[in-house]
Amino acid sequence: MDFRNVQLPREIHTGKGVLNEIPNLCEKLLIPDNITIVTGPTTKKIAADYVLDLLVDKGYNVNEIIIKEGTQDTVDKVIEESKDSNAIFGIGGGRVIDVSKMAATNNKIPLISVPTTAAHDGIVSPRASIKNKDGSVSLEVDAPFALIADSEIISQAPYRFLASGYADIISNLTAVEDWKLANKLINDPFSDSAAALATLTAHTLMDQADVIRLGNCVSAEVVVKALISSGIAISIAGNSRPASGSEHKFSHALDIIAPHPALHGEQCGVGTIMMMYLQGGDWRCVRDALIKVNAPVNAKELGIDDEYIIQALLKAHTIRHERYTILGDRGLTYEAAQNIATKTKVI
Numbered sequence: 621m622d623f624r625n626v627q628l629p630r631e632i633h634t635g636k637g638v639l640n641e642i643p644n645l646c647e648k649l650l651i652p653d654n655i656t657i658v659t660g661p662t663t664k665k666i667a668a669d670y671v672l673d674l675l676v677d678k679g680y681n682v683n684e685i686i687i688k689e690g691t692q693d694t695v696d697k698v699i700e701e702s703k704d705s706n707a708i709f710g711i712g713g714g715r716v717i718d719v720s721k722m723a724a725t726n727n728k729i730p731l732i733s734v735p736t737t738a739a740h741d742g743i744v745s746p747r748a749s750i751k752n753k754d755g756s757v758s759l760e761v762d763a764p765f766a767l768i769a770d771s772e773i774i775s776q777a778p779y780r781f782l783a784s785g786y787a788d789i790i791s792n793l794t795a796v797e798d799w800k801l802a803n804k805l806i807n808d809p810f811s812d813s814a815a816a817l818a819t820l821t822a823h824t825l826m827d828q829a830d831v832i833r834l835g836n837c838v839s840a841e842v843v844v845k846a847l848i849s850s851g852i853a854i855s856i857a858g859n860s861r862p863a864s865g866s867e868h869k870f871s872h873a874l875d876i877i878a879p880h881p882a883l884h885g886e887q888c889g890v891g892t893i894m895m896m897y898l899q900g901g902d903w904r905c906v907r908d909a910l911i912k913v914n915a916p917v918n919a920k921e922l923g924i925d926d927e928y929i930i931q932a933l934l935k936a937h938t939i940r941h942e943r944y945t946i947l948g949d950r951g952l953t954y955e956a957a958q959n960i961a962t963k964t965k966v967i
């Protein structure tokens with residue numbers, strides 16, 4: 621029999637002001653004495669210092685590490701500096717949370733994920749993306765032990781992050797189609813329940829564009845809950861297949877090629893429009909939903925030159941080559957790439 625461990629967070633707290641629940645949560649989770657907070661220079665002031673005071677008031681010894689990069693060197697530094705800690709709090713954006721996930725997994729201690737934006741489903745998934753000389757590598761890690769997502773803080777972040785999280789969820793639509801294709805063509809293991817959850821989450825958000833565009837606490841909570849569902853779909857699948865297909869390959873390629881890449885979810889949203897065109901789906905409907913939430917739908921709005929879009933389309937199939945998608949083994953010709961991007965109004 622094939623046993624697999626599906627890892628899910630044990631505690632999920634979302635809503636306005638949930639940061640204040642952190643001391644009681646620590647008590648409930650029986651976290652003993654020493655806590656490491658990993659944060660960034662901006663997010664330190666937005667949330668980490670506040671949490672640090674709450675924890676110190678509760679009697680904890682707290683060590684705060686401020687990181688600026690999501691590289692292996694940074695991970696190694698956090699592993700070393702948190703080796704005597706009983707838990708890590710990752711308080712910040714995706715980079716901070718991924719470095720925290722890596723360190724917590726390595727040191728076999730629980731990670732409490734405290735996102736300050738809802739820009740992608742990495743806030744809760746058992747994956748970490750670490751930068752290297754070839755761009756980045758996506759690694760399997762322990763899922764966060766708990767998630768504390770304060771919708772007030774998340775709604776006060778620049779609106780762009782929320783639209784990015786929305787687009788990252790919409791990209792589940794093409795990811796799942798790619799996964800079905802790979803299952804039919806090369807017998808790639810497929811999970812009906814993970815695919816159904818990922819697709820349902822994307823459809824639910826498609827219908828909620830008018831709520832998201834308001835950028836308030838309710839919008840933040842709707843996106844956070846969708847990101848949680850998507851992260852759970854990844855946990856059930858045991859890999860990122862339900863949430864990452866050809867559109868993510870395009871975004872990963874842009875991260876390598878474009879001199880100034882846009883946000884992860886923004887790029888995935890534009891990739892979804894083009895890959896859905898290739899898959900024969902209703903790409904106009906995806907485009908309309910992204911326009912409604914003010915997410916980028918073309919090269920200009922991404923702030924990326926047309927030529928980099930074409931180059932990323934040409935490179936996309938080489939990223940994580942073993943993951944079969946609509947791009948096939950050989951990828952696109954220059955003419956096909958140009959045609960897809962033009963037809964979908966991306967360039």
Ligand SMILES: NC(=O)C1=CN([C@@H]2O[C@H](COP(=O)(O)OP(=O)(O)OC[C@H]3O[C@@H](n4cnc5c(N)ncnc54)[C@H](OP(=O)(O)O)[C@@H]3O)[C@@H](O)[C@H]2O)C=CC1
Pocket residue numbers: 659660661662663664666690712713714715716718736737739740741742743745747748749750756773774776777778883884
């Ligand atoms: N694990 C996974 O499955 C996934 C991981 N990723 C990874 O996540 C990273 C991208 O994450 P993302 O969150 O977009 O970006 P970053 O974590 O890089 O954060 C971008 C900037 O936003 C700042 N910031 C964070 N929160 C706020 C806030 N509330 N108000 C104002 N500024 C804020 C950060 O501050 P500060 O300088 O303090 O950090 C940083 O300067 C990449 O490394 C990517 O590879 C992407 C998708 C999935």
Ligand SMILES: O=C(CO)COP(=O)(O)O
Pocket residue numbers: 740741742747749758788860863864868
């Ligand atoms: O971004 C992700 C899901 O939204 C994770 O994707 P990757 O596994 O391609 O890094």
Ligand SMILES: [Zn+2]
Pocket residue numbers: 740741788863864868884885888
């Ligand atoms: Zn993503």
